[in-house]
Amino acid sequence: MTSYGMVFDVKRCIGCNACTVACKQENSLPDGVFFTRTLSAESGSYPNVSRTYLPTICNHCEDAPCEKVCPSGATYTRDDGIVMVDAKKCIGCGSCAVACPYDMRTQIEETQVKGGLFGDGQLTPFEEQGYSRFECGTFTKCDFCSERVDAGKQPACVATCPTDARIFGDLDDPDSKVSRLIRDRMGRQPLPEKNTRPKVFYIE
Amino acid sequence: MFDVSLKNVLRLGYAGRTFKSGYRFQNYWDTPMATAFFCGETGAGLFILSMLLNFMPGIILGLLITGVGKTFFHLTHMGVPSKSWRAILRPDRSWISRGLWGIIFFVGFGSLHVLDQIFGVVPDQLAKPVYLLAIAGAMMVVVYQGFAMSHSTAISFWNTGLMPVSSMLYGFLAGSSLVMALNALGFDVADAGQFAMVITGQKILMVAVLMTVLSLLHNAKHGAKGAHQSYLLLTKDFLSKPFLIGVMGIGIIIPLAILLFAPVNFITTMTVTGTMLVGFYLYRILVFKAGVLDPILSPADIFKR
Numbered sequence: 396m397t398s399y400g401m402v403f404d405v406k407r408c409i410g411c412n413a414c415t416v417a418c419k420q421e422n423s424l425p426d427g428v429f430f431t432r433t434l435s436a437e438s439g440s441y442p443n444v445s446r447t448y449l450p451t452i453c454n455h456c457e458d459a460p461c462e463k464v465c466p467s468g469a470t471y472t473r474d475d476g477i478v479m480v481d482a483k484k485c486i487g488c489g490s491c492a493v494a495c496p497y498d499m500r501t502q503i504e505e506t507q508v509k510g511g512l513f514g515d516g517q518l519t520p521f522e523e524q525g526y527s528r529f530e531c532g533t534f535t536k537c538d539f540c541s542e543r544v545d546a547g548k549q550p551a552c553v554a555t556c557p558t559d560a561r562i563f564g565d566l567d568d569p570d571s572k573v574s575r576l577i578r579d580r581m582g583r584q585p586l587p588e589k590n591t592r593p594k595v596f597y598i599e
Numbered sequence: 600m601f602d603v604s605l606k607n608v609l610r611l612g613y614a615g616r617t618f619k620s621g622y623r624f625q626n627y628w629d630t631p632m633a634t635a636f637f638c639g640e641t642g643a644g645l646f647i648l649s650m651l652l653n654f655m656p657g658i659i660l661g662l663l664i665t666g667v668g669k670t671f672f673h674l675t676h677m678g679v680p681s682k683s684w685r686a687i688l689r690p691d692r693s694w695i696s697r698g699l700w701g702i703i704f705f706v707g708f709g710s711l712h713v714l715d716q717i718f719g720v721v722p723d724q725l726a727k728p729v730y731l732l733a734i735a736g737a738m739m740v741v742v743y744q745g746f747a748m749s750h751s752t753a754i755s756f757w758n759t760g761l762m763p764v765s766s767m768l769y770g771f772l773a774g775s776s777l778v779m780a781l782n783a784l785g786f787d788v789a790d791a792g793q794f795a796m797v798i799t800g801q802k803i804l805m806v807a808v809l810m811t812v813l814s815l816l817h818n819a820k821h822g823a824k825g826a827h828q829s830y831l832l833l834t835k836d837f838l839s840k841p842f843l844i845g846v847m848g849i850g851i852i853i854p855l856a857i858l859l860f861a862p863v864n865f866i867t868t869m870t871v872t873g874t875m876l877v878g879f880y881l882y883r884i885l886v887f888k889a890g891v892l893d894p895i896l897s898p899a900d901i902f903k904r
């Protein structure tokens with residue numbers, strides 16, 4: 396069985412947010428909507444300070460709380476482990492958003508879609524074709540670029556990352572690059588105490 | 600006064616919807632959802648008590664508060680109201696689904712019970728099952744919202760069994776207070792024994808609510824990181840005034856003092872009901888506003904930098 400997951404190499408990430416831009420472009424995300432963000436966190440105190448960049452994304456949790464609470468059946472997990480949202484079924488109740496410990500759900504507001512990127516109600520041709528995929532009022536999130544994955548490609552953020560800080564692959568294959576990295580460099584999951592069994596790992 | 604303003608969200612430690620690592624507020628469930636929860640618990644609590652007392656004005660008002668008020672505010676919250684019916688589909692796993700089934704049973708069989716009492720529309724052998732199914736539905740409505748919140752591991756402040764307890768206690772307290780208010784307005788509760796029982800119950804429920812809210816704060820103070828932030832917001836930070844003055848003072852201490860030390864008359868009864876309901880409504884709003892998510896990942900914690 397395939398079980399897709401991602402590894403973030405924190406040592407390599409330079410915080411350029413090229414992944415964020417690639418994701419917005421690939422998914423035609425309206426103003427204010429992000430499926431992935433590279434967060435920055437400072438540690439230490441002057442003069443011994445350092446800044447670390449932390450890429451974040453939906454963790455496609457094996458025990459996804461967002462799926463468990465969804466009353467309409469809109470959130471489901473594919474056989475390959477990708478957690479999906481069927482916008483046609485979503486009622487916009489927000490239960491998934493308050494259940495996700497990683498704050499990875501976003502509501503698509505009518506004003507975001509109708510207002511356009513410049514906020515003047517004029518949609519560019521790019522926006523016109525892209526926004527047709529969204530249902531206003533529904534909650535959405537990253538789907539690991541499932542269409543690209545189905546076509547044998549890497550998710551857009553992974554393909555774009557200039558430092559190879561994002562690695563995507565099959566966690567069930569012990570010889571895959573992600574499995575080896577997690578094994579060899581002690582991959583850690585975000586907020587493991589929430590018992591969601593994230594399929595995203597951080598290595599240093 | 601209750602706004603999670605940009606100033607508050609962006610200050611040190613609170614990341615909000617930014618590219619900083621830190622605490623984040625939940626803002627997905629807000630005032631309309633809090634109002635729907637308030638209507639659900641108040642209406643169901645009033646309905647159950649009124650059914651037990653066979654107090655028809657309370658039964659009808661309870662049905663209206665939940666059937667009309669809760670439904671209206673849920674629909675205003677919903678992103679796609681036209682598809683809301685789909686929420687009935689997953690009672691096997693979702694408390695929201697179970698709650699919707701509860702509302703359907705409560706309002707459906709409750710209305711049938713009222714029609715039966717007035718027009719005798721239900722065959723005799725079915726009257727008892729209709730009565731019991733309506734109460735069962737209302738019981739589900741009075742607790743499910745607390746369960747929906749307590750199942751959210753994301754927000755540590757909510758992730759406690761005290762949430763459904765507080766839902767139930769507040770629901771029955773609001774119900775008993777409204778029974779007293781209706782009685783004071785001239786809709787008489789049947790007999791003196793029942794009246795005395797409601798007053799005693801109201802006092803016990805008020806003390807129980809106080810204990811539960813204090814336990815929630817204690818849990819939050821000594822709980823996970825996110826819960827501790829919620830505790831600080833409610834007791835020391837920008838939510839502290841509405842919480843300490845509104846929820847604790849106006850909503851619990853003042854009505855409790857009146858109940859314990861003042862005679863029961865029209866003014867004291869209406870004051871207790873009014874202040875109690877204001878405090879309860881603020882509680883519902885502030886528990887949502889104080890929902891804090893733990894930082895997604897802190898390198899200092901994970902990699903011991």
Ligand code: SF4
Binds near residue numbers: 459494499500536591
């Ligand atoms: S990260 Fe959040 S949205 Fe993604 S699968 Fe896990 S719980 Fe669901």
Ligand code: SF4
Binds near residue numbers: 465484488490491
């Ligand atoms: S907002 Fe949509 S996807 Fe999220 S829980 Fe509600 S119905 Fe499911």
